Amino acid sequence: MSEQDTHLIWVLADDRAGNINQAIGVAEALAQPFKRVDIEYTKLARLPNILRGASLLGVDDGTRARLTTPWPDLVIAAGRRTAPVARWIKKQSRGHTRICQIMRPDSGEKDFDLIAVPAHDQMPARENVLEIPGAPHRITETRLLIEADNWRSHFKGLPGPRFAVIVGGSSKKTTFTADMADDLISHAIDAAKAVDGSLLVTTSRRTGRENEQLIADRLAQSGISYHLHDWTSDAENPYFGYLALADVLIVTGDSVSMCCEAAAAPGGVYIYAPQGLAAIRHQRLHQALYDGQYARPLLDSTELVPFKHPSLQPARAVAQRCLELLSAPVS
Numbered sequence: 001m002s003e004q005d006t007h008l009i010w011v012l013a014d015d016r017a018g019n020i021n022q023a024i025g026v027a028e029a030l031a032q033p034f035k036r037v038d039i040e041y042t043k044l045a046r047l048p049n050i051l052r053g054a055s056l057l058g059v060d061d062g063t064r065a066r067l068t069t070p071w072p073d074l075v076i077a078a079g080r081r082t083a084p085v086a087r088w089i090k091k092q093s094r095g096h097t098r099i100c101q102i103m104r105p106d107s108g109e110k111d112f113d114l115i116a117v118p119a120h121d122q123m124p125a126r127e128n129v130l131e132i133p134g135a136p137h138r139i140t141e142t143r144l145l146i147e148a149d150n151w152r153s154h155f156k157g158l159p160g161p162r163f164a165v166i167v168g169g170s171s172k173k174t175t176f177t178a179d180m181a182d183d184l185i186s187h188a189i190d191a192a193k194a195v196d197g198s199l200l201v202t203t204s205r206r207t208g209r210e211n212e213q214l215i216a217d218r219l220a221q222s223g224i225s226y227h228l229h230d231w232t233s234d235a236e237n238p239y240f241g242y243l244a245l246a247d248v249l250i251v252t253g254d255s256v257s258m259c260c261e262a263a264a265a266p267g268g269v270y271i272y273a274p275q276g277l278a279a280i281r282h283q284r285l286h287q288a289l290y291d292g293q294y295a296r297p298l299l300d301s302t303e304l305v306p307f308k309h310p311s312l313q314p315a316r317a318v319a320q321r322c323l324e325l326l327s328a329p330v331s
């Protein structure tokens with residue numbers, strides 16, 4: 001790439017890992033250098049964006065010091081609280097900076113050059129809105145090949161087919177109960193036993209200690225081969241290895257990111273979302289993934305078998321639109 005083709009690209013990275021992964025996923029899909037700009041908030045960031053406007057209201061002094069010229073050609077941000085900062089940067093650049101906002105900005109929609117919104121968020125159509133089938137992420141085919149090579153020796157003694165169980169947990173609005181934990185791991189154990197396979201199981205901070213212990217006990221009593229990663233462990237997280245090497249992926253439906261990342265992997269994806277676990281917007285995402293043949297629902301009657309599906313790569317669609325913005329003259 002020549003100097004003339006190189007653009008100055010900023011990724012606004014706040015305190016939410018999910019937001020950061022989505023924004024960096026799009027930046028990486030551009031295949032151009034980018035700068036990560038960390039955004040830290042004050043209590044005023046809780047104000048509605050209609051009050052924050054195109055300003056730095058709600059960000060701390062350290063963040064303000066990082067936001068200096070030269071202004072970028074493109075800003076990529078994700079999440080409501082970064083939107084006023086992106087608008088402020090565009091204002092300071094006198095319109096030179098193009099801004100791509102992932103998820104609803106909740107105010108000043110006309111100021112954004114691109115708003116990339118997953119279909120399950122149901123944002124009204126606008127000329128600058130791009131509807132995508134799921135949340136952008138960083139799971140590419142290349143990364144999966146690298147992770148498979150890194151983790152293959154770790155799972156060498158586990159017979160195939162391998163069933164990965166990616167466990168989320170409770171959220172602000174829903175509860176992952178002990179009955180759900182028991183039902184989920186029972187499905188996985190039964191499926192692995194039926195084909196003399198093995199299990200790859202990981203929990204999260206939202207799973208809950210009692211549920212984690214229940215899952216660990218059931219695995220220990222199952223008589224099948226398994227690899228269990230406790231999220232509190234100091235051992236390297238095998239999550240990407242699971243995505244790369246599992247023949248079947250079972251993911252709880254409480255996390256948009258987990259469902260979308262699983263749908264990028266080669267293994268057959270099943271979403272476990274019994275009544276009470278997934279919020280309405282998550283249920284809309286699940287249905288979109290089923291309709292697009294990226295995943296299948298895990299029901300009582302479901303036979304867990306490997307199947308081929310397209311790789312969910314929404315970051316690429318957003319990146320393509322960003323490249324179009326960069327190549328267009330500034331109005």
